[in-house]
Amino acid sequence: MDKDTFLTEHKENVRRNRMAQSGFWKWSTLLLLVLMIIGVYTYGLPGKMTEQSQEQASERAVAFLNENLLAGFATASLESATEENDLYKLELVISSETSEEKENATLYVTKDGELLFPSAIDISDFQSEETITEEADIPSREASGDLIVGNPNATLSIVEYSDFECPYCGQVYWTMKLILDAYPEDVKLVYKTFPIPSHENGQKAAEAAKCANLQGKFNEYHDTLFENQDSLKEKNLKQYAEDLGLDTEAFDECLDSDAMAEEVAADQQEGIALGVSSTPTFFIGEQRISGNEKFSTFQKVIEEELAKISS
Template sequence: MRALFAVLALSAACQSPAKTPAATAPAKTVQSTGQPELDPKAPVAKWNGTTVTAGDLQELVKPEERRMEAEHQEQLYKLRKAGLDSIVNKKLVEEKAKAAGMAPEEFLRKELSSQLTPPTEAELKKVYDQAKAAGQALPEFAQVKPQIEQYLMQQKQQEVLKRYYDKLRADAKVEVLLPPYKPARVEVAAVGPSKGPQGAPITIVEFSDYQCPYCSKAEGTVKQVLAEYGDKVRLVYRDYPLPFHDKAQKAAEAANCAADQGKYWEMHDKLFGQQESLDVAALKKAAGELKLDQGKFDKCLDSGEKAKEVAESKKAGEQAGVSGTPAFFVNGMLLSGALPYESFKTIIDSELKAK
């Protein structure tokens, strides 16, 4: 039953279908990754006078390789950080338990028991409704209510435990000396609708999908970043409609059609605000509500004249290693998913300090 609610608990991004990795090729040296380095001119396949070179192969798989390497480095950092947190938290609890003359497990239960309360009926129903809205085929609410309650209690336990550990660490003035994670930089063209000054020290290029719920969720974080950092940040929005979001392509075209009439960001906000209604009729209605020239907008949308523009944006994302939405490149460093404000703050502050 845990899998029924995985989309709510574990996901932070709308993911593209996984691509099948290409086969390896003959090597001349070995990289630090353990994978063979490919000589671009070396043939990797031949038939009837036709040759495929390692360069041909590399051109195809390089974006995916870049994405996989970035994910590996991020997961490695998270593993180390989680391990460090576990050691620090365990030692802090042991110190407190020893002072109280209790075993650590008993001490922790005593400290946290009063803070755990069962979820309300409204909280249970909200999780059920969210799972249904996300497309999950669920039985009647009464049948899965116990599983939802267990799921929420586990989440509450984690939240209470985190707050307690945070207090212990603050009281003990714990200083973490592990260097923060910084993704590798990727060249991404900052081309598209933007907010903020051209010469800002921080450029955020966002690849997003109007039908993706996580992209909508990330909008609040993006606005917080812009509000907090002001002229120090420039945001560039680029379209990345996913193939399984059947209305995302036209929605992206609609925003670009609105841009022709100087109302890109108004349409942008409106589309995220009506994610459940993105069919062509709804897009045209939105244009009317924004007081656009209806005839010009309808012609632009119906003709598909912005489709190429959207496709070019998506291709740029693919080449940069984007595999899901939202994806943010902060001065070329990838942050993938609807991440919290703190994830942006860490990188931005580090970049500003280095300027």
């Protein structure tokens, strides 16, 4: 066997092993990601497009997946095909060739069998909303007992509705650290717990943060949770309390008894009343920012609001 052949086979074996070890969901997600990146992938023959039967379009789409995207490590099989608006909706089962794992997937194909989509999103009722809403009629969102990060005596408050398990919240956490470092005397962060129901550990993490606040350690605990987002099980939450020198008996009792559940719910209800539907959502003075925005976006709003205060 020559060197090139050996290296080629070795690379292929490594690729297959990594697929098997990394978990089935990773490569099935990769499939959808590839399809999302290409958006619309044309794989038909040149010439005039004509409508195909549901069976023909389905067979063509499945063949394309198996021969081009899944070849060598998985096989797609058609479970059902239905007509939805001007598309054929395909329900597939993707079976791993390196394990016994399977994943369900939904794809859409045009009726001419030429264009394949990874998903369809209904935007018929969509209404555009600015990321930042200026001069909004927003009531005060601060109260005694709020969770404060930074200088509690700062002039301007950034009120954040957030979920410790939310990946975008984890990303914007680092931006907030930069903001607080840039405005140590002028800006503070008021943290509001808004755990998303689909996040398995978000609720308990929110309660744990409030339990830590009872012992004056919210800042440190807040940072620890965001810097360890992959480890937010209850055992982790209790370990962080011990690591930070909290009274673990009092902390564990607080967490186990759901003592902070009502306070977390109160934050959520307050947010919902203000129109919060996703995390992170920020209120800075009279302006609102939704999502993981960059430093300059926050800086612009902060400067505008500080100018209003000083004028």
